Amino acid sequence: MKDNKETSPPEENKEVTKPAFSNTVTVWIGIVSSIITIILTVYTTSNKVRLDKLENSLNERSTEIEESKERVARYQWVYSLYGDLNSTDVRRKNFAVGLITLALNDNESKKLFSALQTSTDTVLQSVGQSGLRALKASAINTELASLISKVDTSNTAARISAVGELEKKYASSPEAITQILNFYSNENISTLSPDGIINGLYFLNRTDPTVWSQQQVQQGQDIIQRILALKPGPNTEREVKKFRVILQTAAKGK
Structure with missing residues (x-):
């Protein structure tokens, strides 16, 4: 009996297996915790994405409703x-047409006036025609203002292109002539570059003298004095001489 007791495993060896089991449990708990954390993170992120999309959709819908209103x-x-x-008051009617073009965008105005133009009612036809003319004039004025703003730009290519377009499209336009003449006003002429001065003259010298008014002719004569007071170079002086001829021809009338 004594020998059997001696062959039993020592107590120390039995306790050695306990830490190994505890470590295994700890590892698995860590793994499970990590998996749960990952799942929760993915779930939270997915929910946030869905909520963000829903919020954006609601905002877009709200914007559409406001725009519709x-x-x-x-x-x-x-x-x-x-x-x-x-x-029957033409001025009142034209004023109303102008207000409509301000209230509606270009596409809406064009659709409205085009529809009115095809109406069987002569009054509505007249309104449609007036509206389309107003839209066309507005587009021309916008383009004209854009071209004139480039006559004195520092970009050589843009400057040459603008003057060329003015000559091609607006040589017979009293409005274009007036705007270029205003280019040389007392307040503005000192701010013009030499290129701007000669470019404006270049255009004016290629306009149709028959469309000039006497007021424009007088304005042109005043401009010559302002330009000469700046002591321009020979190229500008040559354009000034040509400008005198244009003014003389324009002064004779149609």
Whole structure:
């Protein structure tokens, strides 16, 4: 019996297996915790993405509703001008047409006036024609202002292109002539570069003298004195001489 007791494993050896089991449990707990953390992170991120999309969708819808309300309000206001459009007072009617072009964007205005132009009602036809003319004039004025702003730009290519377009499209335009003449006003001429001065003259010298008014002729004569006072170079002086001829021809009338 004594020998059997001696062959039993020592107590120390039995306790050695306990830390190994504890470590295994700890490792698995860590793994499970990491997996749960990853799952929660993915779930939270996914929810946030869905919520962000939903919020963006709601914001877009809200914007669309506000824009729709704004359009309806503009259309109602335009409709309120119907009485003015039927007026026999031409100035009142034209004023109403102008207000419509301000209230509606270009696409809306074009659709409205084009539809009115095809109406069987002669009054509405007249309104449609007036509106389309107003839109065309507005587009021309926008382009003209853009070209004139480039006559004195520092970009040589843009400057040459602008003067060429002015000559090609607006040589017979009294409005273009007036705007270029205003280029040389007392307040503005000192700010012009030599290139700007000669470019303006270049265009004026290629305009149709028959469309000039006497007021424009007088304005041109005043401009010559302002330019000469700046002591311009020989190229500008040559354009000034040509400008005198244009003014003399224009002064004779059509």
